Amino acid sequence: MTPSITLPRSDGTFYTRRLNAPAVLPTSAHPATSRVAYAAAHVVADPLRACAGDSEARIDWDATLAVRRRLWGLGLGVAEAMDTAQRGMGLSWGAVQRLVRESLSEASTVGADVVVGVSTDQLPAGERPDVATVLQAYREQIGYVESHGGRAVVMASRHLAAAAAGPDDYQKVYSTLLAEAARPVVLHWLGEAFDPALRGYWGSTDFEKAADVVLGIINDHPDKVAGIKMSLLDADKEVEVRRRLPSGVRLFTGDDYNYVDLIAGDGVHHSDALLGAFALIAPYASAALAALDADDVPGFRGILSPTLGLSRLVFEAPTYYYKVGVVWLAYLTGAQNHFRMIGGLESGRSVLHLVEVFEHADDLGLFPDPDLAAARMAAVLQLNGVG
Secondary structure, eight states, X not given: OOOEEEEEOTTSOEEEEEOOOOOOOOOOSSOOSSSOEEEEOOOOBOTTTOOTTOSSOOBOHHHHHHHHHHHHHTTOEEEETSGGGTBTTTBOHHHHHXXXXXXXXXXXXXXXXXXXXXXXXXXOTTOOOOHHHHHHHHHHHHHXXXXXXXXXXXXXXXXXXXXXXXXXXXXXXXXXXXXXXXXXXXXXXXXXXXXXXXXXXXXXXXXXXXXXXXXXXXXXXXXXXXXXXXXXXXXXXXXXXXXXXXTTOXXXXXXXXXXXXXXXXXXXXXXXXXXXXXXXXXXXXXXXXXXXXXXXXXXXXXXXXXXXXXXXHHTOSSGGGHHHHHHHHHHHTTSSSOOOOGGGGGGGSOXXXXXXXXXXXXXXXXXXXXXXXXXXXXXXXXXXXXX
16 A cells, blocks of 8 residues: 655645555667667765855766666766756856766767757856857867866856847857867757746847747757757747758757647657656656557557646746756655755745646656655645645
């Protein structure tokens, strides 16, 4: 029999919930053949040293690599050093460098697929550099990743958003980077819901104008662009860009609200995946993609559609705190042994939010060990004086 637990409601009352048995899913250890799929992986903090007042990223490296091995074991690629790993929210450039080295080395031993986020975050936060300085920062990071055998995801840069006077500056920076890149890269369009500092990226707050800029860059360098990751949380905008991409350039959905329809496609075009949500629901993603490989679209939808409620909850506004939900579920599922984050970011969500995430995850049967999940939920409630 599964355990029960007493949980708080938002009105201050309590109820007793009996947990569900773990879901039985036909996961696959083999990468999907019908889609390219990456889960954006988080970093595991050193629970003895991580705190909000520390400028260094205190990381448990063994546990961090174990998270990646779990994803690879489910047939998923890993998107390394992305937003989910707290880029711009606690992960320093020095820590990024070690993370890149460790992850790429580990991947090479098992033949796993990794792409690596590059940004300009070695520059001081809040600084408004000139465009040439931003370009050089990008060059440094791409060079570092490529020198270690990695493939770059050119992340949207807060510094470029601050420095650029208009679309021409984005054209100049990205065209130079693409011309110099040794390997095709993935571009990254991250919406302001994920990072308010990126408002007006590509030189305009008007979607159509911004899309024209980035599509112009891609069309000028189609051999250097493996794809573009879109994280605007707007399926219609993603579909429009996807339709206009040149042949051979992939659209990697980063839409954690609408990924089921976007990955399934419309019969003509489909999106591949580079998702923080896949770190939350990795077994479901593995099983759903295996169904899609077998041309079982109803099976794909039947497995993956029920996960949307959990993903939308974790990514609710303010969306940039979704990383808390990723770590919270890693703790509840036994993927790590504590609920601490670098920079003290675990404080970014309320206890009621954590309870709701727990409930949604249990509805799915996401907990491989319900007794462990219940005990950890109860311990966090007790620590916070609830009950």
